[in-house]
Amino acid sequence: MNILAEMLLTEPAPMAIWAALMLLTLPALVVLANPDGVRNPGTALLEAADFVRRTRQRRAERRAAEAAEAQAAVRYALEVRVAAAQAAEAVDRWQAHWRAAADRVDATWAAFRAADARRVRSRAAASFGTPWTPRDPAEYAARERFLHDAVRAAVSRAELPGSASADVLAGRAGWDPRLHPAEQEVVLHRACADYLRRVHRAAVTAERAAWHDMELARSGRDSLRREAELAEARVATWPIFIMAAGDSPLTVGNRAHRLSPIHSGNG
Numbered sequence: 001m002n003i004l005a006e007m008l009l010t011e012p013a014p015m016a017i018w019a020a021l022m023l024l025t026l027p028a029l030v031v032l033a034n035p036d037g038v039r040n041p042g043t044a045l046l047e048a049a050d051f052v053r054r055t056r057q058r059r060a061e062r063r064a065a066e067a068a069e070a071q072a073a074v075r076y077a078l079e080v081r082v083a084a085a086q087a088a089e090a091v092d093r094w095q096a097h098w099r100a101a102a103d104r105v106d107a108t109w110a111a112f113r114a115a116d117a118r119r120v121r122s123r124a125a126a127s128f129g130t131p132w133t134p135r136d137p138a139e140y141a142a143r144e145r146f147l148h149d150a151v152r153a154a155v156s157r158a159e160l161p162g163s164a165s166a167d168v169l170a171g172r173a174g175w176d177p178r179l180h181p182a183e184q185e186v187v188l189h190r191a192c193a194d195y196l197r198r199v200h201r202a203a204v205t206a207e208r209a210a211w212h213d214m215e216l217a218r219s220g221r222d223s224l225r226r227e228a229e230l231a232e233a234r235v236a237t238w239p240i241f242i243m244a245a246g247d248s249p250l251t252v253g254n255r256a257h258r259l260s261p262i263h264s265g266n267g
Contacts, residue, residue: 070235077231084228087221094214101207108200115159115196119189125182144177147184151175159192 151168154160167173174187 073231073235077228077235080224080228080231084221084224087217087224091214091217091221094210094217098207098210098214101203101210105200105203105207108196108203111159112193112196112200115189115193119186119193122182122185122189140178143179143181143184146181147175147177147179147188150184150188154188154192160195164191 148165148168151160151164155162155164164173164175168175168177171177174191176184176187179187
């Protein structure tokens with residue numbers, strides 16, 4: 001270390017004197033730097049001061065614009081991250097909906113198979129003929145009660161639609177209370193098998209629609225995840241630090257801003 005540097009570090013008085021001299025000579029340097037300033041030093045000093053003021057103002061405006069842009073980038077990154085998390089939750093709900101629809105497909109298929117088996121057995125039994133019964137009003141009343149009870153029981157088991165009871169009372173849709181109970185069972189079991197086949201087909205259609213909706217939800221979730229990653233990467237490139245609007249501060253800048261990872265659901 002030379003003598004001048006040692007003196008400046010150990011004795012602050014000379015440094016203060018030199019700094020004061022430099023400040024005092026700065027206006028003279030500004031005036032001498034402009035040829036017109038020699039003739040009109042006051043104007044030159046005012047112009048120099050105005051130039052410094054405008055430079056500081058432009059710098060402040062530029063920094064404010066950068067801060068506003070960074071603030072908007074942070075806000076957007078947080079909004080996209082929240083949207084991605086909500087989309088992941090929606091995917092979970094759609095997956096649960098699809099699983100329920102798939103379970104219903106299995107249940108309706110099993111119900112149809114059971115009903116179809118009963119139809120085959122009753123049809124085979126009816127091929128041997130029906131027992132003889134007297135053809136009197138009491139017999140026909142008994143047959144009608146048998147049909148009504150059988151249809152109500154099938155409706156309660158969801159093997160027939162609720163409208164079947166009204167159809168039986170009105171004697172429409174193929175329901176004939178005058179038939180022998182064995183023949184009525186054939187009609188009943190065939191109606192149950194046909195209805196449960198339609199229920200199963202509707203369940204298959206609903207399951208396919210639920211799968212399609214779940215795939216759309218997954219696609220939207222993945223798109224939002226990618227957009228969130230891009231937005232957070234853009235935020236990490238800002239070299240300034242800002243405070244976010246709200247209760248908690250958000251620091252933006254290289255190594256300073258860290259958004260927590262997106263928590264996703266299944267899939």
